[in-house]
Amino acid sequence: MTREKPGRMMADEMAEQPAVLRRILDEGAPAVRRTAGRIAARHPRFVLLTARGTSDNAALYAKYLLEVRLGKPCGMTSMSTVTAYGARPDLTDVLAVTVSQSGGSPDLVASTRAAREAGAITVAVTNNPDSPLAAVAEYQVDMLAGPEKALPATKTYTASLLTLYLFVAGLAGDDGAEARALPGLAERILARGAEVGRLAARYRFAGSMVLTSRGYGYPTAKEAALKLMETSYIPALSYSGADLLHGPLAMVDNVSPVIAIVPDGRGGEALQPVLERLRGRGADLFVVGNEGAVAGASAGFALPTAGVPEELQPVLEILPLQMLAYEVSIARGRDPDAPRALAKVTETR
Structure with missing residues (x-):
């Protein structure tokens, strides 16, 4: 039996990225804008971002967007203050955004649940709309990347970035049309x-x-x-x-x-x-x-x-x-x- 070439799944998922970006722009963007519009109408006073690993890097990107485009004070959550130390900060009118490919990490779920109980407006940005994380958040945004099998995240990272860009653009009342060029440019790079x-x-x-x-x-x-x-x-x-x-x-x-x-x-x-x-x-x-x-x-x-x-x-x-x-x-x-x-x-x- 011929052994499959090492890295085949990662290579295939990298190659899918232009199609994923198009799917987000064509199918996901309207729902992202609607969700962002509902949240903007509630006028959150600042933003907290929660994530681990690759999603943490996507959340850091969102932090730059939120601070530069919206002028919102924005921080990264220290989850252990809630999950290990039991802290319960007052998060009334705070926008708490949790980014997770799987939506299944217990600390992310626990932190999001605690944030909602503490008065936050909670949003789960995930690749699994049926995940435990999506279930505990008030709002859910699907990054539409499709199943990702390789352990190194590739298509879910770029999907997270584009989804977060559209979400922040929606908070600002923008349709994010400048992102339309991305799928074609991604194809050129991957070639x-x-x-x-x-x-x-x-x-x-x-x-x-x-x-x-x-x-x-x-x-x-x-x-x-x-x-x-x-x-x-x-x-x-x-x-x-x-x-x-x-x-x-x-x-x-x-x-x-x-x-x-x-x-x-x-x-x-x-x-x-x-x-x-x-x-x-x-x-x-x-x-x-x-x-x-x-x-x-x-x-x-x-x-x-x-x-x-x-x-x-x-x-x-x-x-x-x-x-x-x-x-x-x-x-x-x-x-x-x-x-x-x-x-x-x-x-x-």
Whole structure:
């Protein structure tokens, strides 16, 4: 019997992403707008976001959107204050958004239930509308990614980003029409797999990696680091560019691989001093960004971001980095479909 090629599920799910993005825009967007409109009418005073793992990085993206677009104070929940310590904060008129692919993690369910009991307006953004999380939240938003079988989340991450973008746009009274270009651009990026495969050879024997960005690109750096760690077991540290300059830069030298996500916009502008310092230290610098940003690096992947608002670029930025994690894992003899010691649903409490 022929053994199935390692990583087949992850590869197939990465390839599904343009279709998932189209489904969200064509089928999911009206429901997302309706839900956002009902919540906006209740005028929440600030926002709390709750998530784990890949969904935590999507929630961080939503934090940037909420603070920049709506001017809403926004924080990330410390779930253990409720689930382990039994704290019961007053969340009257607070919007509590929980992001979870499976909707089955007990700590997310418990935290959302407690938030609703404490007076919050609770929303579950999940890929499983029949999940325990969806059942305890007041509102439910379906990311419509379809079943995801590979342990490394790929299509549910980009689905989360687009769904959260449409949700925040709906809170602002916007229809999110600027996202219409994303599926076609995603297809163009994913068609460049051979290019990523050649780039992956640089990191086959990497002992560690550093990833950095600023602004809307920072959640991409965190998610890419997670993908590299869970598929290839490479210790990958992610930092905001500002934080990287406050000490961690000392560990970067001319044999240290650094991946920088350079957004085409204010986040990329804010990252320029960091890139200069990295080049000054002789870092092996890999850039994901526009052609100009890539030209000044040791290697890179040029994104077709011309005309794409900076707040939507994370949906595209992560795609070559998902492919990179996949290709590095295969080159190192791993199976990215089944990382050791990992489960699809995290059973933390």
